[in-house]
Amino acid sequence: MKILKILKNVTINSIAWLIGLLWILPLMGILFASIRPYEEIIDGWWHFENFHFTLENFFKAWNHESFPIRIGFINSFIVAIPSTILPLIIGSLTGYGFARFKFPLRDYFFLFIVLFFAVPFQSIAIPVFRILQTSKLLDTYIGLILVHSSWGIPFATLFMRNFFLTIPIQFEEAAKLDGASDFKIFYKIALPLSLPAMASFSVIQFTWVWSDFFFALLYILSPEKYLATQCLPLLKGLYHTPWDLLSAASVLLMSIPLIIYVLFQKYFIRGMAGWAIKG
Amino acid sequence: MGITKVFFFLPAVILLSIFLIYPLFQTIYLSFTSPNGQFIGINNYINILSRKEVLNLENFPIPPLGALIHNLLWTCIHLPLSIFLGLIFAVLLRNVKGGTIIKSIIFTGMVIPLIVGGLLIRFSFESGPGIVPAFFQILGIKSLSKNWIAYPDTALFALILGSVWLWTGFNLVIYSAALVGIPKEIEEASMVDGANPIQRFFYIILPLLKPVTLTTTMATFIFELKTFDIVYISTRGGPGDASMTLALLMYFYAFRGLDYNSAATVAVFLTLLTLIPAFLMIRQYIKT
Numbered sequence: 001m002k003i004l005k006i007l008k009n010v011t012i013n014s015i016a017w018l019i020g021l022l023w024i025l026p027l028m029g030i031l032f033a034s035i036r037p038y039e040e041i042i043d044g045w046w047h048f049e050n051f052h053f054t055l056e057n058f059f060k061a062w063n064h065e066s067f068p069i070r071i072g073f074i075n076s077f078i079v080a081i082p083s084t085i086l087p088l089i090i091g092s093l094t095g096y097g098f099a100r101f102k103f104p105l106r107d108y109f110f111l112f113i114v115l116f117f118a119v120p121f122q123s124i125a126i127p128v129f130r131i132l133q134t135s136k137l138l139d140t141y142i143g144l145i146l147v148h149s150s151w152g153i154p155f156a157t158l159f160m161r162n163f164f165l166t167i168p169i170q171f172e173e174a175a176k177l178d179g180a181s182d183f184k185i186f187y188k189i190a191l192p193l194s195l196p197a198m199a200s201f202s203v204i205q206f207t208w209v210w211s212d213f214f215f216a217l218l219y220i221l222s223p224e225k226y227l228a229t230q231c232l233p234l235l236k237g238l239y240h241t242p243w244d245l246l247s248a249a250s251v252l253l254m255s256i257p258l259i260i261y262v263l264f265q266k267y268f269i270r271g272m273a274g275w276a277i278k279g
Numbered sequence: 280m281g282i283t284k285v286f287f288f289l290p291a292v293i294l295l296s297i298f299l300i301y302p303l304f305q306t307i308y309l310s311f312t313s314p315n316g317q318f319i320g321i322n323n324y325i326n327i328l329s330r331k332e333v334l335n336l337e338n339f340p341i342p343p344l345g346a347l348i349h350n351l352l353w354t355c356i357h358l359p360l361s362i363f364l365g366l367i368f369a370v371l372l373r374n375v376k377g378g379t380i381i382k383s384i385i386f387t388g389m390v391i392p393l394i395v396g397g398l399l400i401r402f403s404f405e406s407g408p409g410i411v412p413a414f415f416q417i418l419g420i421k422s423l424s425k426n427w428i429a430y431p432d433t434a435l436f437a438l439i440l441g442s443v444w445l446w447t448g449f450n451l452v453i454y455s456a457a458l459v460g461i462p463k464e465i466e467e468a469s470m471v472d473g474a475n476p477i478q479r480f481f482y483i484i485l486p487l488l489k490p491v492t493l494t495t496t497m498a499t500f501i502f503e504l505k506t507f508d509i510v511y512i513s514t515r516g517g518p519g520d521a522s523m524t525l526a527l528l529m530y531f532y533a534f535r536g537l538d539y540n541s542a543a544t545v546a547v548f549l550t551l552l553t554l555i556p557a558f559l560m561i562r563q564y565i566k567t
Binding site: 020101115119122124126127128146150181207210218229232243254265269272 | 281287288295299302306374376378380383384390393398400401405408410508542550553556558560561
């Protein structure tokens with residue numbers, strides 16, 4: 001009986017680790033491709049008879065003559081940081097309003113805003129292009145930041161509202177009796193208590209904006225302004241696929257979200273699951 | 280409600296009106312008008328359906344079958360597969376040494392940018408550097424040891440399988456979180472009653488996960504419909520439209536063909552499809 005149990009345990013563990021191994025193969029492949037010369041990986045990165053370590057691919061992608069990832073990185077940060085802060089502030093305000101103020105049709109308004117969370121980008125792409133064009137914000141970071149911020153507001157509102165609802169209301173009521181204004185109660189009492197929720201939203205929103213390709217492709221048109229994700233498809237040659245460049249650029253591009261995920265794993269998962277599972 | 284309270288909503292209302300609400304209605308309007316602004320009812324919708332890149336059953340069942348069928352195929356394969364794998368892995372990894380590490384590995388697909396994910400799919404399915412064709416070569420299956428990306432009968436399926444690889448982590452994490460919420464006593468009680476693991480899975484765990492499954496299903500469905508980056512970087516919808524999806528088609532119509540009305544029509548169609556599950560999901564969310 002005991003042997004049977006051990007056997008079963010060993011089987012389950014081996015299956016699980018086999019799955020893990022299978023799952024990591026594509027990532028390992030791209031990682032090995034990025035640190036080896038092109039000729040060594042073009043017939044399969046899993047051949048190790050001939051192994052030469054090199055950082056050449058990274059330098060080539062980082063300082064690419066037409067679409068340097070180095071510039072893309074800077075541009076992506078310029079867009080992603082304000083695009084995280086702006087909806088965080090605005091969404092916190094709105095979320096607080098929905099959590100604490102009473103007014104007619106409140107829940108319907110809330111539902112309406114949150115529904116936008118699921119609307120595909122495609123549904124607004126053309127009119128937003130025209131709006132940016134007429135307001136001279138097309139091909140500017142301010143334009144892109146405004147689009148990303150607006151897009152982040154429904155999620156921020158939903159996330160912050162749900163967190164504010166979990167905070168006991170007594171503190172705020174006491175402050176109200178002392179004559180504090182709504183706004184003062186919001187930023188002196190509610191906001192400091194909601195730092196974990198703000199962290200979760202920020203981590204997800206930053207990763208989201210960093211990873212965005214669609215909006216950047218549509219609204220940033222000058223090559224020198226291209227974001228990191230825009231550079232990636234352009235490194236692809238017309239007739240052959242330079243996997244040395246592409247793999248290094250891929251590793252660079254995913255490194256930022258991966259670092260964020262490793263550093264803020266708890267907040268990251270909570271943010272992801274936040275809208276899927278309560279609490 | 281006092282005037283200061285209004286200021287809590289004002290910034291959001293302004294931004295959402297300009298960049299979400301007005302554009303959405305403008306897109307709906309575009310889908311019912313001709314390029315010169317005339318109202319033409321549902322003509323654009325009928326017109327779209329008669330186009331080869333949207334619906335094309337000539338070579339059935341080999342792609343290109345049109346973006347509409349491709350999206351349908353994507354849903355029919357990706358949805359059950361990624362939900363099933365996410366659920367099974369979540370149950371399996373509970374009692375595994377280092378299960379958290381494996382979970383993190385699988386979740387990585389959710390963390391990396393989709394544009395990189397698409398490139399990884401291409402990398403894995405291209406003959407030469409790709410491990411998938413190499414694997415089938417060892418097995419001696421000729422029809423699958425070729426360059427999946429370059430052939431119309433395999434390109435779409437490479438993308439679908441690749442997106443299962445990318446997305447399963449989401450369902451895994453959601454199910455894992457839900458499983459923690461199931462009291463140990465319930466399972467222990469059923470063990471005492473002599474239920475075997477398979478019975479336990481079907482009669483105890485599965486019914487308790489029903490509400491979560493609604494969530495994972497809806498979220499997965501919405502993800503599938505929006506698929507753009509993966510296709511753009513790996514195949515651009517090719518070869519010969521064989522992996523074209525609605526989201527990509529909308530982009531080609533609008534920003535390559537400058538046919539805004541057709542593009543808007545595709546966009547409205549996509550939006551309708553996502554709003555139905557989104558509505559269900561949010562209703563459930565508010566209830567809980």
